[in-house]
Amino acid sequence: MSVGLFAGMNTCIKLAEGHGAALGEILFWRQFGAAVLVGGIVLAGPGWRSVATTRMPAHLLRAALGLTAMAFTFMTILALPLAEATTIGFTMPIFATxxxxxxxGEPTGWHRWLAVLVGFAGVVIVAQPGGGGFPIWGSVTGLIAAFLTAGVSILLRQIGKTEAAMTTVFWFSTLSVVPLGLIYIFVAKAHPAETWSFLIGVGLLGGAAQLAMTSALGLGPVSVVVPMDYSSLIWATLFGWLVFDTLPGPATWIGAPIIVGSGLYIVWREHVRRQTETTQAVMA
Incomplete structure (x- = not known):
């Protein structure tokens, strides 16, 4: 569900920009919609005390890093076709490694380092530097977004030791609204109803997708949940074809399986490593 909702959000991002919305507006409505949705769930359910925190500096850092990553992700979505933008985003596990x-200082054997090299080879195939297939700067922003998102994942590992997932989602959404609101004052403009529907769709779909992913991580191990993200390429290809009449080029069909394969191998090796550590701890 999370993967499908995020794909729908990405489609609304491109449609909103195509109908006159600026990047700053799209970012604001993405976080404002999520803040309203998450805040409503907290208020209707466990209450405000459930999201109380003593780690506000960590949440502020997460918000700053997450917002920057989101901005580069949205720039990539606007610059590239949906399937190519999604494929470049699959490099996140590579950067996380x-x-x-x-x-x-996590132990990383030659298996995962080889997977990292293979993954970057897939990126070169998809990006076609010098080939003129699509704007190279879109590939650059995509790689920056993946790198920053990997940084967020590292930070979330630390925050997750003391904070509940809903607490982290709540503070990311609400803290983001403050700086984005200041930006929105300078970029906001009137739009027809169709554009507003796309902007609202970005916020509601993004917030729902974030909650679905949080729930998924709470119900299943990361090694099972994370690989599901690769199915987003199916959604991106489908929406790209139905909404924008575009299909991935030959280079993407070749490079995407290489990137996906390297990412899945990294996830599998991490799963094996954790199983080995658990077994050793039990035996000790």
Missing amino acids: ILGALVL
Whole structure:
């Protein structure tokens, strides 16, 4: 559900921009809609005390990093066809592996380092540098977005040790509204009803997708949930064809399986590593 909702959100992003909305407006409505949705669920359910926190600096850092990653992600969606933008985003586990080794000192064997190299080879195939298939700067913003999103995932590992998932989602959404609201004052403009429907769709679909992903991670192990994200390429291809009359080029059909394969292998090796550590701890 999360993957399908995020794909719908990405479609609304392109439609909103195509109907005159600026990037700053799209970002504001994405977070404002999510804040209203999450806030309503908290108010109707466990109440405000359930999202109380003593780690506000960590949430502020997560909001700053997450907003920057989101901005680059949206720029990529606007610059590239949906399938290509989605495929570039699949490099996130590759960057997470690199950051996990460098920042957290996580053990990373040659299996995963080889998967990292293979994944980047797939990116080169999809991006076609110098080939003129699509704007190269769209590939660059996509890689920056994936790198920053990987940084968010590393930060969330630390925050998740003491904070509930709903608390993290709540503070990310609400804290983001403040700086985006200031930006919105300068970029807001009148739109026809159709454009407003796309902007509202970005917020509601994004918020619902975020909640669905949070629920999924709460119901199943990461090694099972995360690979489901790769099915977003199916949705992106479908929406790209039905809404924008575009299909992935030959390079994407070749490079996407390479990137997806490397990402899945990284997830599998991480699962094996954690199983080994658990077994050793039990035996000890």
